[in-house]
Amino acid sequence: MIFRILFLWGISFMSFAAEPPVAIGIHGGAGTIERDAMSAELEATYLEFLDYAITAGYEQLSRGEPGLAVVVNVIQLMEDSPLFNAGHGAVYTWDGTHELDASIMHGAKRDAGAVAGISTVKSPIALARAVMERSPHVMLAGSGAEAFALEQGFEVMPPEYFATERRREALKAFKANEQAGLQPEADHKFGTVGVVVMDATGHLVAGTSTGGMTGKRWGRIGDSPIIGAGTYADDRSCAVSATGHGEYFIRHTVARDICARMQFGGTTLLDAADQVVKGELVEAGGEGGVIAVDSTGEVVLIFNTSGMYRASINARGQKTVGIYGDS
Secondary structure, three states: OHHHHHHHHOOOEEOOOOOOOOEEEEEEEEEOOOHHHOOHHHHHHHHHHHHHHHHHHHHHHHOOOOHHHHHHHHHHHHHOOOOOOOOOOOOOOOOOOOOEEEEEEEOOOOEEEEEEEEOOEOOHHHHHHHHHHHOOOOEEEHHHHHHHHHHOOOOEOOHHHHOOHHHHHHHHHHHHHHHOOOOOOHHHHOOOEEEEEEOOOOOEEEEEEEOOOOOOOOOOOOOOOOEOOOEEEOOOOEEEEEEEOHHHHHHOOHHHHHHHHHHHHOOOHHHHHHHHHHHHHHHHOOOEEEEEEEOOOOEEEEEOOOEEEEEEEOOOOEEEEEEEOOO
């Protein structure tokens, strides 16, 4: 029971720090996440998964695996889980399809890759990495991205792979509310997954993957595949992955803004993230959160909503896992 309470409140507990130091943060989406609205069983399932994923990523980093590989590996765990809005378990568009987005960035030379509006690739984050490493471009979208995936040997997945009953019911509820002139369910735009790391070489990497917004139309694309909005990494400052109402994160270039405040203003990671997420975004009416890591291995998990699925292990080996409350 005590162990579970520690998880619920996101209280840190000590682990063994790696040598050389490494750090990792993950998120599974921010939004209106209330204790009263979640069963004890589902809550325990989320906490168990978050702990498993953060531990797996930290162990890979501790063995000296490069940050790019770890970010992709951990995000793929989340893309494969129906708990999150990415890959298997992605939300439905208005037309009952799936349109997936992802991006990844390495902080050494600011190399980046992204994909948007894809519907046949099992792991969008793996394809985003392929765009970065095997093409001259940063972002590919739609049918072009899928043609590139085929050329690169990616497996084509049927629509049924991404489908879950939970997301199908969410679309039905979304449509019913809209047609009745009611506000949509609060979480229709949340659930993105992301990972940030500092690897054993000191490099910073960030990645983000999402199914977008429930009921989205007209090929809508949010912040997740947009470098500087939903994902950014720069060894000179920090690595950031965002989750929330993407339109606001795009307008305010949230991920890049946090890094720029550190690089050019000398602001700490915590202060920079706080100023943007709880200052700029709140004033604009934007909801969501970020995870971020700096070049010292400090990890920040910050959000302006009632909860964010999150976990971290910093360079001192301190682990945090949480869902509710403030960070």
